[in-house]
Amino acid sequence: MSAVWLHVGQCGNQIGEEGWQILTRENVPHAEADPYPFCSPDGKLSAICVDSEPKVVRKLQKQVKSGSFRENNLIVGKRGRGNNWAYGYHGLHSATEKNLLERTMESLRKEVERRDCYCGTVLFHSLSGGTGAGLGSRLCEAIRDKYSLGQILSVTVAPHQAGESPLQHYNSLLCLSWLQRHVDGVLRFQNDAMLRRTAALLGKKAPVSDMQPQVSLSAMNTYVASCLAGLLYPLKAFTTGSGISMGMEPWELLRSVCPMPTMKFLHIAQGCKRGTVFWDSLAASVVHSLPRESHAGQPLHYSTSVLAVARSYQEDTFLLSRDSVLRKLKQAYRCVPWNPFPLSCWTDSLNIVEPGCHSHSLTICANQGSSAxxxxxxxxxxxxxxxxxxxxxxxxxxxxxxxxxxxxxxxxxxxxxxxxxxxx
Known part of the structure; x- marks a missing residue:
């Protein structure tokens, strides 16, 4: 792959841990010439994990011993950032801690030099934490300055509206502003929406009408990782005849759904099914989770562009239903009339979300007005x-x-x- 994967803070590293378990499964039939499209030539993942506290990143030491991660790419500090964007962005003033940013950029430089072709960085982080929001913002700025021709795709998790930290609104405000200025696209996940979607997939209901259903943090992280795998795992369409992935998926994604630099916040949804698949019904289950109206009571939001990624061992069945599925998506996402080609579609015969069984997944990425x-x-x-x-x-x-x-x-x-x- 042409990307370097950067996990920042507790949330970014937890999602990364779930994601790499999906993407590096042994039963996934990778191409011979490119056994793991996310690795350097020496077989280690092109991933960097950084946090101001050691407790989350230290869990990845097992994967260092197994040869998956490069030990120098696990970068930890000794003190947290107090859920404070300013603390994370500007860092500590002590000589032992102030180099957290420098150590990360040095590891990034080495990973870039290991790439045959470096096209950009995929950054995982949250909006509410001091490290994820603050240090994440600083890294976006530093990467944009150092590698101005590379693209940056942010995978961002927004906190619960009910509150996770008294400083979360300031942190989110400042981090979103930095993302708007320095990155090319933001795959946004909101904890409240993820909680409802994960609960629906698990068949759980809230015990009382005004309470949230009980869903584990691990289940929510797995859902995010599943969406990212369905969206970003290499497709045969972007693979050369020699079997080597060109790593185009993140950057083709940006070209498809971020046509205007002022609007770069992307909504993700996914549906999966085993056995016989009816793509129309699978598409209906995905769009069913879309809100019927905004919180202000206004009609559904418009979308500038929509990308559908269908993965199935019966790839041809989707192609037969393609037109009706895209019509349904165009109507549900209310594509703007001024974009003559608002819909894009990718297909692949490997469903990375659930390999090894007769499974199908449909992942939707939309540049939607709900970001407002x-x-x-x-x-x-x-x-x-x-x-x-x-x-x-x-x-x-x-x-x-x-x-x-x-x-x-x-x-x-x-x-x-x-x-x-x-x-x-």
Whole structure:
């Protein structure tokens, strides 16, 4: 592959751990010339795991011993970042810790040099944590500055709206602003939506109407990893005749669903089925999870572009149903009338989500106006706190300035307005 995979913070590393278990399964029939498309020539994963605390990354030591991970690519600090974006972005001032960014960039440089062709970085992180949001933002900026021709795809997890940290709205505001400025695309996952979708897949219901269903964090991480595998695992269409993957999937994805640089926040959904498949019904199960209206009571959001990735050992059955499936997706996602070609479709005969059985998966990636809701909620809650100076002293203490907040508010409001006007 042409990508380097960078996992930052607790959330980014936990998703990465689940993802690599799916992508490097022994029963996956990889091409002879390219046994693992995510590895360097020496057989080790082109992945870097970084966290300011050792507890999550240390769990990957077993995979170092098995030869999967490169030990120098497991980068840990000794102190957390206190769920504070400014603390994560600017780092500690002590001589022992201030090089966390430098160590990560040095490992990234070595991985880039191991690539025959480096095209970009895929970054995994959350919006709410000090390391994932703060250090993640700083890394996006540093990578963009160092490798200006490479692309950056962010896999971002937004916190529960009910609250995970008192600083999560500030962290989300600043991190989203940095992502808008420095990355090429953002695959956004929201904990509330993931919880509902995972519960539905597991057949669980909330015990009381106003309570969330009980779903483990591991199950949610597995769902995210499954979506990413369905979306980004190499396809035969992007593989050379010699069997070597060109690693085009992340960057072809960006070309397909991010036609405008001002709108780069992407919604992901996935449906899987075993046995006989009816693609129309599988597509219906995927779009069923879409909200019927916005929180403000407005009609469904518009989408600038939609990508469908169908994986099945019966690849030809999807091709027979292709037109009807794409019609259903175009209607459900309300593709904008001014884009003459809003739909793209990829197919492959290997379902990486559940290899080795008669299984089928349909993964949808859409550049959808629902991103405006996330941005507006983040801005509204952060602004309410900002006006009363709530917790701001923790940001001033670690080097943040008023200009950082003002620019973040302006950036997100502008992007939200662009998404809100999609149907005009």
């Amino acid at each position: 809701e996330l941005l507006q909620q983040v801005v509204a809650r952060a602004e309410a706190m900002y006006k009363t100076n709530t917790y701001l002293h923790w940001y001033w203490r670690y080097g943040c300035e008023e200009a950082d907040f003002q620019q973040a508010f302006e950036t997100l409001c502008s992007v939200a307005d662009d998404y809100s006007r999609l149907g005009e």
